Amino acid sequence: MTSETPPLLKDILGPQALATIADAGALVSRRFDRAAFLQAASDGLDTLSIMERVRHIADALSTALPADYGRAIEIVRAMAPRLTHGFQAVAVTEFVARHGLADVETSMDALADLTRFGTAEFAIRPFLAQDSARTLAVMAQWSRHDDEHVRRLASEGSRPRLPWAAPVPVLKADPTLAAPILEALKRDPSAYVRKSVANHLNDIAKDRPDWLVDRLTQWPRDDGRTAWIIRHALRTLIKQGDARALALIGVGHGAAAEVRRFSVVPQAVKLGDAIAISADIVSNAPGTERLVVDYRIHYARAARKSAAKVFKLRTFDLGAGEAVTLGIRQTIKDFSTRRHYPGTHAVELIVNGQTMARAAFDLLEG
Template structure:
């Protein structure tokens, strides 16, 4: 959802459009004959068009509050009964947001309900107010979730406590000490579910941005004999690996720098317009009598306004280079705007990075179409 290939904001917010409101209203009416379906539809539709996707989530939660005109415990029973009738994760997120906004005074019951609802649409955002209100209390509950038989609940334990969870409100205690949830990560480091392991790796990668030395020390103590743990370590270190951090490279069995020569590094075509694609080609030959593991990335220095540049590293290839072997690599990339990146005309330098060291450079020019 946060990847560059994600839907545009205009399409994304339409996920919670008129038809979604009808589905949520129908779910409420199915859950309880007392549910005020007309009030929900009227309140949720009011001002909806101007809102972004996450603003719609919060807006619909407020509309649910107007339609659930009884005590919070009774409303929770309706919320729980609604969830199986929803048809999209974002609809379920609006329901979990109701718990986040109105359930803090019933802390333990609300946390239990979020664990139940998370399989319908992740409650990772809804858990944040509970973490902010009482971090130790919330983390104790989330630690218990690591023993759940449900992979969605185990994932929530990790994902909900991420220090830099995208789109989510920051939790002051986690911002001050992003390692507070580390016991949860320890408990999940051999989890059987890839869904959970991805969250653990992303959580650790968040920590790498603020406490890299802590992360490197911690992961150095994790045995990678278990392939599940090894997978987490490799993905958790991706930011530090892109930065060429020697300890991070060592943890995945890669030396800093490579005994290799770049025979060719080229960008084709060298002049493009927005929307065009470039091909990046590299040819390397081993200078070693031994096999070696190579992590090859490339860094594009995007032209910006006023002659400035903004670098971004992309993965190229990770592989074993045999003694005296020559290897050719090629990757294509389309030059187009995203919500997170706007392109500017000008020279774009591209560096080839092998095991953390820049070994070659090329460039392409972006010109007005």
């Protein structure tokens, strides 16, 4: 039996996507030059990554649209509802970022409209870099918009560490600049928006942990929507065992619980195999205790070095004298962001921020 090779992410913006974008342009305006777009967009496409294709397609649109930006953007906005995939919309929206910096008002209106069909989180970045104060002021207005997609753009587009996006120097220097936007969204009814707010705050945690904890300490935890954001915003600090972050979610630093058994089996694996991690935990506390249990793998690296990564296991309440068995399986395989090397991989069990047990497994050659 043969297995199919999974499609590459960049192929989302392949020839079929170009045809769809070209058809959308031709359908909404006789001034859209379909042939010119397809020729420019197809040229050199094969060698480009997904985000390079986004920018390439945006520039190809400029060959097919009127030279006047106002007229061109009207066509772009009319095209968006006819697209069939979010990344097609991202590519079309990128036209605004690459060709609309001189007309901020028109471009901001366009991004608020276009984000509904994919996302304008990447296209907003050049405007933030050009004039952060003006752009953040508009995004603050978006945080009160009726459409959840526009509200999410206010948070997601201003993230200090937005994945795949161009960095914004002012946000790197002060990742808290969008705090008023996050304040406006801390009770948002949309889970789509709340997830973005939590991710934005988690970005800040990596540079300004004290600021983050101080701010979240002031947020109401009796509101389920806000409490959810707080928990997810603190995930990096909780993995690091930060005592103040743990306290914010009702967890003490360290625990009265005892780890009776901790194991990783098998003790030797090859790439593609799975390990089983399990632990028996018994409470020695006089009452119910909330436990945050994670595990840390110290991945072997070249030159006898290692790199650690923390994984979530479970958060739960354990009553006085109670016992629980926890377990998880993890396949040891390469990712684009992680390559595995042969050698000993230490594994730690972390309970409420403290390492309470250790084990290891060996990754074999071949």
